[in-house]
Amino acid sequence: MDIDLTDDQRMLQDTTRRFLEDRSPVTALRKIADNKLGLDRAIWRECAEQGWVALFVPEAFGGFSESAQGVLDAAIIAEETGRVVFSGPLLPTCVAAFAIAQAGSDAQREALLPGLAAGETVAAWCLSGPGVRAGIEPGGVIATRDGDGFVLNGTAGFVQDAADADLLLVTAVDGANNNGAGVSQFVIPAGTAGITLAPRNALDLGRRLADVRFDGVRLGADALLGTAGEAxxxxxxxxxxxxxxxxxxxxxxxxxxxxxxxxxxxxxxxxxxxxxxxxxxxxxxxxxxxxxxxxxxxxxxxxxxxxxxxxxxxxxxxxxxxxxxxxxxxxxxxxxxxxxxxxxxxxxxxxxxxxxxxxxxxxxxxxxxxxxxxxxxxxx
Amino acid sequence: MDIDLTDDQRMLQDTTRRFLEDRSPVTALRKIADNKLGLDRAIWRECAEQGWVALFVPEAFGGFSESAQGVLDAAIIAEETGRVVFSGPLLPTCVAAFAIAQAGSDAQREALLPGLAAGETVAAWCLSGPGVRAGIEPGGVIATRDGDGFVLNGTAGFVQDAADADLLLVTAVDGANNNGAGVSQFVIPAGTAGITLAPRNALDLGRRLADVRFDGVRLGADALLGTAGEAxxxxxxxxxxxxxxxxxxxxxxxxxxxxxxxxxxxxxxxxxxxxxxxxxxxxxxxxxxxxxxxxxxxxxxxxxxxxxxxxxxxxxxxxxxxxxxxxxxxxxxxxxxxxxxxxxxxxxxxxxxxxxxxxxxxxxxxxxxxxxxxxxxxxx
Amino acid sequence: MAQDTSVRDDEAQRAFRLKARAVLAEQLPPRVPGQTEMVWDDETVATDRRSQRALWDAGLAAITLPREYGGLGLSQRHADIFYEEATAYRLPWQFGIGFNVVIPTVLAHGTEEQKQWVVRGMYSGEHIWCQLLSEPSGGSDLAGVLTRAEQHGDEWRLTGSKVWTTGATHADYGICLARTDPAVPKHAGLTMFLVNLRQPGMDINPITLLNGTVEFCQEFLDDVVVPDKHRLGPVGGGWTVASTQLQAERSGMSRGWHEGVALAVESPEITLSSHYVTLAREAGVLDDPAARQLLGEAFVVDAVQKITVKRVSQGVRNKALPPSASALSSLMTSRCNIRRSALLSAMVGPLGVIDTPGHEERSVGMARVATHRIGGGTLETQLNSISERHLGLPREADPSRDVPFNQVRTNKPRP
Amino acid sequence: MAQDTSVRDDEAQRAFRLKARAVLAEQLPPRVPGQTEMVWDDETVATDRRSQRALWDAGLAAITLPREYGGLGLSQRHADIFYEEATAYRLPWQFGIGFNVVIPTVLAHGTEEQKQWVVRGMYSGEHIWCQLLSEPSGGSDLAGVLTRAEQHGDEWRLTGSKVWTTGATHADYGICLARTDPAVPKHAGLTMFLVNLRQPGMDINPITLLNGTVEFCQEFLDDVVVPDKHRLGPVGGGWTVASTQLQAERSGMSRGWHEGVALAVESPEITLSSHYVTLAREAGVLDDPAARQLLGEAFVVDAVQKITVKRVSQGVRNKALPPSASALSSLMTSRCNIRRSALLSAMVGPLGVIDTPGHEERSVGMARVATHRIGGGTLETQLNSISERHLGLPREADPSRDVPFNQVRTNKPRP
Structure with missing residues (x-):
């Protein structure tokens, strides 16, 4: 982080460090690894209560993004989570909250942001495919138009906490009938019909990764985040x-x-x-x-x-x-x-x-x- | 070299080391660098008298390749030249002698090998072009058929001691009319009409490098080494x-x-x-x-x-x-x-x-x- | 495959070769290519004991050892012949540390009675030996052992802890360095013992490594009894004995535990690993020039490791290189392991951090985590050894060298 | 470009800014982007002396120094304002070592008379100062200087050799550490002097570096005379003075010789070097994925070097980092230079070892040869400094520390 933190930032750093050392030290990870446990949702709720996701959520929806230095403060928190090799869904949930807050419809923001900010809702982010070139480019999932709605097909790879997520932020490239080479995003319940998960054993014993497969997943227009093809x-x-x-x-x-x-x-x-x-x-x-x-x-x-x-x-x-x-x-x-x-x-x-x-x-x-x-x- | 040299090899190593320390120590290179001197042909003749090139030349043509372990012994010598950062044309001259001994006509072997073995003839090897991909692939020079003979066009890059060479071993890719994608080799006098040199300042102050340009260089069939297109x-x-x-x-x-x-x-x-x-x-x-x-x-x-x-x-x-x-x-x-x-x-x-x-x-x-x-x- | 040198055999050698060929075919299990040599499970250990016993009974064990201690008293050439014939079989690898480390040490420092007993016990397949050397508190400072040995009449009682022991779960005996006098400088107060591992007070615990495997043990010794006749060398002479042991270990690691067999089995030519090609193909990067750079360099790393280890081994064996050169092999292996893991990780990117069912891709990322080796000493020990013994640079000052050991700052023994 | 903070000026600061703006525009030559700052040719040195004189006459020199020594006695904010306004001009860089190293050392250890004389001489543009510190025999062991100073009545005579001096060909004075008592331990027998470089017995020789350039000098002192009033600090107190000097040098290198100006001039954003792009384009490798890997990593190396140096400089200035952190910048710069030269060499392959007329491609290969830097101490000094001062690891034992210096093994002085 910046070489000279403000007093507020230093306080955030101290509070986060003490919270993590108390509630999620490395021994917690050892327990997960020894017993092959999944996400500890209770701990994640406590994390969210610390305001970790709220940084990206407007006050109207249970957050305090107006008063906070979202990215700077989140980076301070992320650095602290690194010190204890924290195993919760900070990254995908913050990205989802940020995406919905920035591009979501009023209905989406109202329905989803409070739960994310409170740690009740866990999100996973499907960005790219399962192959060696995964990482920063969309391409694993293809969206095609289907009347007012869309159909998703394909596989997203390396999806963190997909098995525990309530919500998927899906990034899809548009099929031929759908604005050509554009990219669209969708926010959908993890349990939507046609979605199957293939968990992968991860080298990082605190990261649960999975392939998420979409087989003709039909979505209404309300699942779209922002404008089709322009994401x-x-x-x-x-x-x-x-x-x-x-x-x-x-x-x-x-x-x-x-x-x-x-x-x-x-x-x-x-x-x-x-x-x-x-x-x-x-x-x-x-x-x-x-x-x-x-x-x-x-x-x-x-x-x-x-x-x-x-x-x-x-x-x-x-x-x-x-x-x-x-x-x-x-x-x-x-x-x-x-x-x-x-x-x-x-x-x-x-x-x-x-x-x-x-x-x-x-x-x-x-x-x-x-x-x-x-x-x-x-x-x- | 091999971890256990034979007695002969050890003697070759010792002799070569003493010869170089006496006749071409690093102070010789310093003199070349300070005064921007070219190849010292007198020293190179002395080197050849040590049998450096003769390793690849049959006895009939002034060499002793039958009795020597050509590559193994040459590697011992090359290692010794490295110890004093020797500046003579060991590599191109040995390669040329090897090429002519292996693939040359009787006329070529008779005419060229004795001079190479004795250090009277210095050879340069034109293999690849002048660009970033130079090094191991032919491609800078193109040979086209011209009646019984050939015409060379193009540029060979990074050619060691081209300015001092008497002889060029030229590796050319065949033009469309000449066996398609084959490779041909020619052995020609350095002074052949149509050849121009562009010396390049080299980082290695003991290596004289040049681009060798071929502008419609006409060669008789006797310049060909081995079989056209099959080199x-x-x-x-x-x-x-x-x-x-x-x-x-x-x-x-x-x-x-x-x-x-x-x-x-x-x-x-x-x-x-x-x-x-x-x-x-x-x-x-x-x-x-x-x-x-x-x-x-x-x-x-x-x-x-x-x-x-x-x-x-x-x-x-x-x-x-x-x-x-x-x-x-x-x-x-x-x-x-x-x-x-x-x-x-x-x-x-x-x-x-x-x-x-x-x-x-x-x-x-x-x-x-x-x-x-x-x-x-x-x-x- | 084996380099067949049988054309050079004299008549006696020819007879020895034919006997070895027959006995091996009849008594030893076949070598399974790729099988781990040192594997400590009950079945493998039992098989290896049987094999060793069969070789002993057939007159094919302890080939070059003196006859007076039960050896065959034959030449190195006979040993080479044996290994040429043995390439197709699984040799009793579990005895390797005994053959290569314990035997030279006992022959150099033991009593007549000890030599007889150790050679016969080991080569007949009865006793598997291990080394009780490093301590949790000691790290690379082998002369700083804390394990105490106190004399009570005709016997010694040893108390302390040893660690990184190969094979302690199945071994019968171990050579064990212990401190008999803490009031003198550290090298002077040590004594070496031959310790029975199957006795009360000896607690042997396998160590789980970071990748979940078990290769080594930690032992806790609580008043473990050693009769004085099993003291190896004089009281206070332990460091001299340990130096022989360490030198034997270095040479053994350089030659391979079954000297010669690795050289004989391995192709003398450089091959390009089909495993890496498979990895690249399955990752779908064979057509990516950047990935091909990584793959090509991995080929180089493999080749250089193989031919360097071979060169050093051959050089040490032929005395073209001093024994100190063997650390070059260890260090090269460490460096190649680290570099290879980085190259292959970069080649497969995210696929390196997940496990693909039925494949070993996971090892790509795991190899990044587990590059560290401690066999034959840490990296730092190898670096010190090369710079001081092999390159002749001045030795590192050791301020603890000349001080009474009980005045030296040491780590607490771990519980 | 400059970060304009003029909105924060109070009235007096505003007046100071306007004066600086006017004087700079009238008196100083423009800054030529890319021009080397420390260049020791007659013309540049003369220009810089004139510039410094003009700033002094206009009341824009020695901004934060106390009034009693000829300074303006103004705040750091005024200095910042000056540098904000000065970004478009060539500042008198040749005085940088004087301002940053000599001044803090003289102010800390000098007599009243020395302070007056040094400040006025330097800031008025009359005296350029250098440091006579390292010796050919000494390497990183600065306390091991062999140059002798002997007292003869009211003056001292210095004999010995100094090396790696920046600017000695054009400097007027130097601060010079010499040994006044060889019979006591090395740190205790040193004394610091202010030496006139323009006198008999002082032989100054430019050193040709391996790439043919000249950046440093070696000096031979043969009975060079220094009046006792130009002794800086007590006899035998030279190491204390040198410690101040070294600390000032480290801080100065971290801040930049004209503190603040580098920060003000440089874009705060990360840019991707167009030089590398040109190099890749002219080499014809822009479409080669493997070459793009090297290019991309070179971008990272550049960016990391820039923002790390900036972070450390800012941290040391704001006391968020201890002064010991400045070695991080030096080491990062060394490592980045080495890595960059490897990346660009690999990118252009054979083109890196020949000179293309009219281009600087030759520098690609030359940079592989000349990665070594000695400014601010060798790599080893930086590594020691970071591990000991910054990370708090135990200091390296120095067996020569407590021994009378004339019993310490030293190198022969080179002729």
Missing amino acids: AAMVERQLQLALVLQSAETVGVTDRALEFTLDYMKQRMAFGRPIGSFQALKHRVADHATQLEGAKAAVAHAARAVHEGAADAAIAVSVAKSQSGRWGTEIIRDCLQLHGGIGMTWEHDIHFYLRRAVSNEALWGAPPVHHERLCRLAGL | AAMVERQLQLALVLQSAETVGVTDRALEFTLDYMKQRMAFGRPIGSFQALKHRVADHATQLEGAKAAVAHAARAVHEGAADAAIAVSVAKSQSGRWGTEIIRDCLQLHGGIGMTWEHDIHFYLRRAVSNEALWGAPPVHHERLCRLAGL
């Missing part, structure tokens, strides 16, 4: 928000892992002195601290750019994703190494951090996807 | 030899740079102790020694595979090039760093080593070119 710009803004949240989370994951690694290096003795006094190890963590500072700078810049709708927002989120994604994995990988044998054991927490970092690097576009995107943003 | 397999074998020599040279460059860096680290004092006692520096050179051992293993394997015509020869040379090219640059770059300020000065030799390594990494196909080639060799 591309909105989707780009949602993606920017998602990347800020994801990159901020990765920074939190990395920051915390480096922090407890430094503590370990100061305490752990070898050859009669702390291992943190060995120059080779010191130089490695000096590089890590530097690249992490780079990731913090990139995420802070991106959060501000997205918040303010700056001209470089699209570029900034890809820079933040590339830097935080690549170095998050690399830093925590070496932190694990610096722990010696104990770092390799199931009983040590660090593998949860590394799993989250590796997963975050790969989802919503791995760095190579964003490098290609930057070339396109440069007009190439 | 591709021969070109591949020449390329394999070139890559073995280049990679072996890079290994020599790197080995010597790491060697004098280790000496420096053992002698140079800081904080009352040798800088080689600082663990962070020790760990860096330990990694370098390991990757260099990998490069040595790869080059030794490739030399033997090419020498024996093993099934994995094509693969092995690309592995050797990738490993030696990437790590040569990386290791010497860090060796320069380990020298502190003195390494940054013109007066220190290490920049000559690094220039050679960077240049060798890029020429005859940079590692990415060979990674793509490996995919093709895997049938993909």
Whole structure:
């Protein structure tokens, strides 16, 4: 986040940290992993009560987006969730709330936003397909016109918390009869007929991912979010928000892992002195601290750019994703190494951090996807 | 080279090392660089008298290829030339001698091989075009049929010692009227009408590179090497030899740079102790020694595979090039760093080593070119 | 496949080869390509014990060991012949640490009685041996062991904890370094013991690794009894014995636990992994030039790892390289594992972080998490070893070296 | 471009802004975008001396320095206003080391007379200052200087060699650390001097770097005379003075030599380098997905370097980060330079190792050779500084610290 937080931001950071350490520490994730548990909705309701989703919801619908610095504050929260490798649906629910608040009809906003803000409604975001090129481009689901309504077919991949979601924000490319190459979005109940889920075992033990299959899913016109075929710009803004949240989370994951690694290096003795006094190890963590500072700078810049709708927002989120994604994995990988044998054991927490970092690097576009995107943003 | 050299090979290595340290040490390169001198033909004749080219020339034509282990011995010599950043035309002249000995007519072999073996004739090899994709594919020069003879048009790029060469080995793709997509090779005097040179300033101060332009260069049938349109397999074998020599040279460059860096680290004092006692520096050179051992293993394997015509020869040379090219640059770059300020000065030799390594990494196909080639060799 | 050198056999060697061929065919199970060598389940261990017993009974075990200790007293060439013939069979891998680490150590430092007992017990398939070396509190500082051994008459009582032990769940004996005098500098107060693992006070716990697998154990020793005749070397001479042991471990890892068999089995040529190609094809990236770059580099990494390990192994065996070179293989393997995991992860992108049923794609992402190896010492141990032993750079200062051990700052033993 | 904050000016600030605007427009040459800031040719140095004199005469120099030493005694806000107005002009960069390093050191340790003399001499454009700090024999061990200073009555005679001095060919004075007592531990035997560079015995030699450029000098001092009144701080107190100097150098490098001007000039947004695009286009690789990967990553490297340096600079200025954080900027810059050179080299392949007339493609390969930076200390100094000062890890043991300096093993001074 910004190098000099305001007093309000610092208070938000402190409150969130204390809340998470109390209500959702890493031991909660260990319990989920050991027992293969699903989403803990009670905890998510408590999170929402902290105002996490309300940041994107207008006051009229149970939120306080008018009074808050939505993206900046959400990034602070996301960073804190990273520090404990939090397992709830912060990203998809915030993106859904943001999308509905920005583009929804009055009826949609009234019906859906209060539940999202209160943590009663959990949302999942279907953006792209299930293949290797998934991440930042719509394409897995095709929408075709059907009278006043639409029919959806296809598969969305890597959908977080689809199995527990009440609501799906579906991004679809338009079929031939539907405005050509446009993109449309729909907000629909997760239980709509024709939707089936295929859960995937995830490397990140705190992330429940699934393929969501749409077989001739028939929707009324009221399911449409915004204008048919013209959602591309909105989707780009949602993606920017998602990347800020994801990159901020990765920074939190990395920051915390480096922090407890430094503590370990100061305490752990070898050859009669702390291992943190060995120059080779010191130089490695000096590089890590530097690249992490780079990731913090990139995420802070991106959060501000997205918040303010700056001209470089699209570029900034890809820079933040590339830097935080690549170095998050690399830093925590070496932190694990610096722990010696104990770092390799199931009983040590660090593998949860590394799993989250590796997963975050790969989802919503791995760095190579964003490098290609930057070339396109440069007009190439 | 092989981990256990035969007595003959060890003697060749020792003799070559002493010869080069005496006749062409790095101070010779410094003189060339300071005074922008061209090829020293007198020294090259002395090198040839050592039998460097004769390895590929049959006894009947002044060589001793029957009694020698051509590629294996040449790789030993190339490694030694790397240790002093030698600036003569070992690679192109050996490739030309090999090509003529293997594919030449009796007339060509009789006319050309004795001069090459004796160091009287210097050859340059025109393989590919002048662009970014230069390196391992013919394509810069096009040959079209002209009665019994041929006409060459186009430009060959990065041609070593073209300005000093007596002889050009030209690799051309066939024009439409000439066997379609085949490849033909020609051996022609450098002074043939229609040939012009454009010298390029090279980063490697011991390598004279030029573009060689062919404007309607008319050749008789006697200029053809082997069969028109069917040279591709021969070109591949020449390329394999070139890559073995280049990679072996890079290994020599790197080995010597790491060697004098280790000496420096053992002698140079800081904080009352040798800088080689600082663990962070020790760990860096330990990694370098390991990757260099990998490069040595790869080059030794490739030399033997090419020498024996093993099934994995094509693969092995690309592995050797990738490993030696990437790590040569990386290791010497860090060796320069380990020298502190003195390494940054013109007066220190290490920049000559690094220039050679960077240049060798890029020429005859940079590692990415060979990674793509490996995919093709895997049938993909 | 095996390089058949039988044309070079003399008559006795030829007879030995034919005997080995017959016995192996009759007694040993076939080698299953791709099967893990060191796997510690009851069935495999029982099979391996039977195999070892059969080799012993047939006069095919302890080929190069002296006859006075039960060996065959034959040449290295006979051992090579055995391994050439053995490539098609599963050898008793579980005895590898014993053969390669325990035997050289006992032969160098043991009493006559110990040599007889250890060689016969091990080569006859009766005793599987392990090393009780590292400690939870100790990390790479092997001389800093906290496990105490106190003498009570004719026996010693050992108390402490050891960790990262391979095979302790199935082993019968272990060589165990313990501190017999904490009032002298750390290297001087150590003694080595031959410890029976099947006795009261010995608590053996498999360690679950971060990927859910179990490869190592942790042991808690509570007044474990060792008769003085099972003390290996003099009291206070443990570090000298441990140095032999560590050197034997390094050489063994470099050669492979069944020396020669890996070289004989492996193709001498570089091959391009069909597993990676399958991965790329199933991910649908074979036509993507950027992905092909990653794939091509992965081929290079594989090839370099294979030929470097082979070169170093051959060099150490032929004395063209000093024994210190073996750390080059370990480090190269570590670096290649890390790089390979990064390349393949980048190649498959999001597919690397989910599990595809029936395939091993999940290992792509898991390999990013589990790049760390501790077999043969940590990365840092390898880096120190190469820079100091192999490159001759000055040794790292160890301020704890000359201080009485009980004045050195150590980690608390973990409970 | 400049972030105009003039709406926040009070009346006096508004007047100051207008005066600065007028004087700058009248007296200073325009800034040429892309022009190197620190360039040591006669013409540029003469221009910069004139500019500095003009600012001094107009009452726009030494803005925040105390009035008693010739400064204006104004607030940081006034300095910011000056730099906002100055973005369009070439500032007298050659004085940067004096302003940022010499002034804080002299103000902290100098006599009243020294403060008066140094401030007026420098800010009036008369004296350009440099630092005579590193030595050929010393490397990163700054306390290990061999240059001797011996007292002869009221003056000192200095003999030795200094190196990596920026601007010594054109500077008038330098602050110079020398050894006054070799019989005590190294930090205790040092004294700092203010040395006139234009005197007999001072031999100044430009150093040709590996790429043929000249950025630094080496000086040989042979009985160079310094009056005792130009001794800075007490005899034997040189290390304390040098510590102030080093801290000032770190902060100065982090802020930029003309504090604020870089921030004010630079676009706050991330831009994608058109130079790289041109390079890729001319190399003909814009349509190659693998090359686009390298290009895209180069964009990331650039952006991260820029925003990290900005963040750290802002953090140190606002005290949100400790001064130790400034090494993060240096290290990030080093790492980004190395990575960028690798990416662009890979992108242009063989074109990176030849020179294309009229273009700078040659710099692609040259950048691979010249990634090493020594400004602000070597990479190793930065790594030590971050791990020890910023991350709080234990300091590296320095066995030479407490030994009389003449018993420490040092390098021979180079001739």
